[in-house]
Amino acid sequence: MWKWILLAVIVIGAFFLVGIYNALVRLRNRVKNAWSQIDVQLKRRHNLIPNLVETAKGYMTHERDTLENITKARGQAVSAEGMADKSKAESALGGAIGRFMLVVENYPDLKANQNFLALQEELTSTENKIGFARQSYNDQVLFFNNKIQMFPSNIVAGMFNFKAGEFFEIEEKEAREVPKVDFS
Amino acid sequence: MAMWELIKANKRKSVILFLSMGASLILLGYLIGAAFFPPSGGMTGLFVALCIWVVLSLISYSSGDAIILSLSKAKEVSHDVHPQLFNIVEEMKIAANLPYMPKVYIIPERAPNAFATGIKPEKSAIAVTAGLLSSLNRDELQGVVAHEMSHIVNRDVLFMTFAGMLLGTIVILSQVFLRGLWYSSGSSRRYRSSRSSKGQGQAQLVIMVVAIVFAILAPILARLLYFAISRKREYLADASSVRLTRYPAGLASALKKISSTSVDLSSANKVTAPMYIINPLKPKGRRVSNLSSTHPPIKERIKILRSMMHGANYSDYQKAFSRVKGKPSGIIPASGLRETGVIPIRKAYVEKEAKRGKKKGMRDVGDLMRAVNKYAFLACVCGLKIKVPPNFRKPRIPCPRCGRQLEVPLAELAAVTAAAESAMGEKGKKEAEQTGPEVSSYIRKGKGWETFSCPCGRSLQISPSFSASHIVCNSCGRKTEIKG
Numbered sequence: 225m226w227k228w229i230l231l232a233v234i235v236i237g238a239f240f241l242v243g244i245y246n247a248l249v250r251l252r253n254r255v256k257n258a259w260s261q262i263d264v265q266l267k268r269r270h271n272l273i274p275n276l277v278e279t280a281k282g283y284m285t286h287e288r289d290t291l292e293n294i295t296k297a298r299g300q301a302v303s304a305e306g307m308a309d310k311s312k313a314e315s316a317l318g319g320a321i322g323r324f325m326l327v328v329e330n331y332p333d334l335k336a337n338q339n340f341l342a343l344q345e346e347l348t349s350t351e352n353k354i355g356f357a358r359q360s361y362n363d364q365v366l367f368f369n370n371k372i373q374m375f376p377s378n379i380v381a382g383m384f385n386f387k388a389g390e391f392f393e394i395e396e397k398e399a400r401e402v403p404k405v406d407f408s
Numbered sequence: 409m410a411m412w413e414l415i416k417a418n419k420r421k422s423v424i425l426f427l428s429m430g431a432s433l434i435l436l437g438y439l440i441g442a443a444f445f446p447p448s449g450g451m452t453g454l455f456v457a458l459c460i461w462v463v464l465s466l467i468s469y470s471s472g473d474a475i476i477l478s479l480s481k482a483k484e485v486s487h488d489v490h491p492q493l494f495n496i497v498e499e500m501k502i503a504a505n506l507p508y509m510p511k512v513y514i515i516p517e518r519a520p521n522a523f524a525t526g527i528k529p530e531k532s533a534i535a536v537t538a539g540l541l542s543s544l545n546r547d548e549l550q551g552v553v554a555h556e557m558s559h560i561v562n563r564d565v566l567f568m569t570f571a572g573m574l575l576g577t578i579v580i581l582s583q584v585f586l587r588g589l590w591y592s593s594g595s596s597r598r599y600r601s602s603r604s605s606k607g608q609g610q611a612q613l614v615i616m617v618v619a620i621v622f623a624i625l626a627p628i629l630a631r632l633l634y635f636a637i638s639r640k641r642e643y644l645a646d647a648s649s650v651r652l653t654r655y656p657a658g659l660a661s662a663l664k665k666i667s668s669t670s671v672d673l674s675s676a677n678k679v680t681a682p683m684y685i686i687n688p689l690k691p692k693g694r695r696v697s698n699l700s701s702t703h704p705p706i707k708e709r710i711k712i713l714r715s716m717m718h719g720a721n722y723s724d725y726q727k728a729f730s731r732v733k734g735k736p737s738g739i740i741p742a743s744g745l746r747e748t749g750v751i752p753i754r755k756a757y758v759e760k761e762a763k764r765g766k767k768k769g770m771r772d773v774g775d776l777m778r779a780v781n782k783y784a785f786l787a788c789v790c791g792l793k794i795k796v797p798p799n800f801r802k803p804r805i806p807c808p809r810c811g812r813q814l815e816v817p818l819a820e821l822a823a824v825t826a827a828a829e830s831a832m833g834e835k836g837k838k839e840a841e842q843t844g845p846e847v848s849s850y851i852r853k854g855k856g857w858e859t860f861s862c863p864c865g866r867s868l869q870i871s872p873s874f875s876a877s878h879i880v881c882n883s884c885g886r887k888t889e890i891k892g
Contacts, residue, residue: 352499356503
């Protein structure tokens with residue numbers, strides 16, 4: 225009798241274990257898939273920038289610094305490894321692009337260039353896609369991390385060495401800093 | 409995740425409305441059968457009613473998308489025809505986590521409007537008019553596309569198609585019954601009373617009266633239910649659109665622009681009207697009563713969107729809804745409201761809207777229509793852009809401004825016309841012959857020279873002395889009514 229009960233407990237426990245393990249794997253794959261979505265868009269942005277700089281060069285003779293900054297930031301973003309480095313490099317690149325777009329306002333000839341307009345649309349769209357993909361990636365990471373930390377799935381996660389996912393944050397400095405007011 | 413729960417809850421509510429429509433269909437079928445073929449005709453009537461519904465639903469399930477797209481004259485376009493539209497659709501696809509990229513269609517019409525189809529999600533499509541593309545900025549267009557994307561994600565199209573077919577069956581049945589009664593009333597009653605006893609005859613009379621009353625009431629009831637479902641889903645799509653774009657002002661000003669247009673959408677009809685983002689058939693200036701409309705009042709939709717100030721979550725929409733309507737709403741299912749965390753509203757992309765003249769806008773629409781219809785664009789050195797229709801067959805064309813001879817890419821044009829012909833096929837050709845010349849309309853702005861483009865892409869011009877009621881296009885034979 226006791227044998228049977230013990231057996232039943234073991235079988236049920238095994239089923240639970242398998243279920244939790246599979247759920248964890250499913251969530252981890254979702255995180256991976258969401259990351260690849262971001263990666264596609266980041267690569268797209270990297271590919272757009274040389275064209276953009278090339279088009280702008282002819283018009284923006286006085287803005288050598290801005291253009292060099294963009295190229296440098298792109299190089300760093302392309303070679304960045306690991307989530308933390310990538311987040312940092314990509315937000316730096318985003319900042320450089322933002323400054324570039326502000327400067328563009330001073331060059332009406334450039335803004336009228338058909339080629340540049342098309343590039344600008346592609347760049348805006350890519351930025352948006354990165355934003356939306358980042359949002360869904362962070363959602364997936366949140367689900368996965370919750371599952372890893374909560375009982376009882378945390379036991380299974382510990383047994384099979386599931387590691388918590390990293391969020392992909394992009395710092396928006398302008399949004400967080402309090403604007404300085406100068407009355408002098 | 410939350411999205412999926414939301415769809416489920418949304419389904420449940422709509423299913424209740426849907427089932428009550430189904431129940432009225434069954435009851436109607438039974439009563440008509442019982443009234444016409446006593447004593448055991450009830451089941452036959454029920455069976456016939458269900459058969460009609462199943463057949464109609466199967467047809468619309470298998471080819472409903474194609475029918476709707478061809479009814480609205482939408483044409484599938486590639487990324488090159490309108491990169492911005494294509495990009496925005498892709499953005500919203502990513503935001504909505506949709507596994508498939510919907511196809512993108514442009515309707516060559518000046519009236520701004522849009523709709524989505526997709527009875528099967530992997531075959532979904534988003535169609536917008538050329539007028540919409542030229543009159544909206546990026547943020548507004550994104551709002552509209554997000555609204556349509558929500559219809560696809562929420563499976564609204566599938567649901568509305570089946571509900572529409574239920575409504576159609578009920579209307580057909582009651583019409584056939586009432587008209588049949590009108591023509592055969594005298595003879596059938598005499599025939600019946602001679603055979604049955606007095607008690608049976610009286611029971612029969614009661615059934616007959618009940619059937620008549622129900623045949624009159626059922627279509628009205630079904631219509632009200634259908635409209636209730638449709639309105640609910642419009643509000644929900646607005647809420648989801650805000651959640652996807654995080655920018656309620658974009659959709660609000662898009663709705664305002666679309667609703668304040670003076671151009672009619674000539675390819676819309678009663679069947680396709682509920683699909684559009686704004687009802688294209690609503691006569692201007694008339695107050696549409698709340699119960700008998702497929703779309704919620706546009707002013708309220710705008711007001712709700714404009715009063716969302718703190719966040720772009722479902723609960724924020726809910727709050728704004730109750731504030732505007734002055735009553736709690738059942739639009740957003742409870743699971744959507746359980747979502748925690750604030751989704752902040754983002755800033756506008758377009759800070760300065762480029763000032764464009766009306767003329768430039770009209771030219772953009774015309775160019776877009778030509779691009780959709782596969783015109784070739786030749787750029788002359790003098791700065792003039794020459795548009796060549798796909799059936800043009802001369803190898804060279806002189807520039808009208810400077811007289812330079814320009815090469816026409818004949819091979820490209822020939823490929824386009826050949827592809828169009830093979831796509832149309834025998835069936836398409838026959839249909840085109842049957843429908844004959846189509847009619848669109850143009851509203852005059854003043855008394856001077858005016859130029860506009862025919863849906864086929866050709867430019868038409870009216871002189872100050874023009875006084876006829878319509879103008880016929882030389883290249884496609886379409887009639888365009890001139891109003892005003």
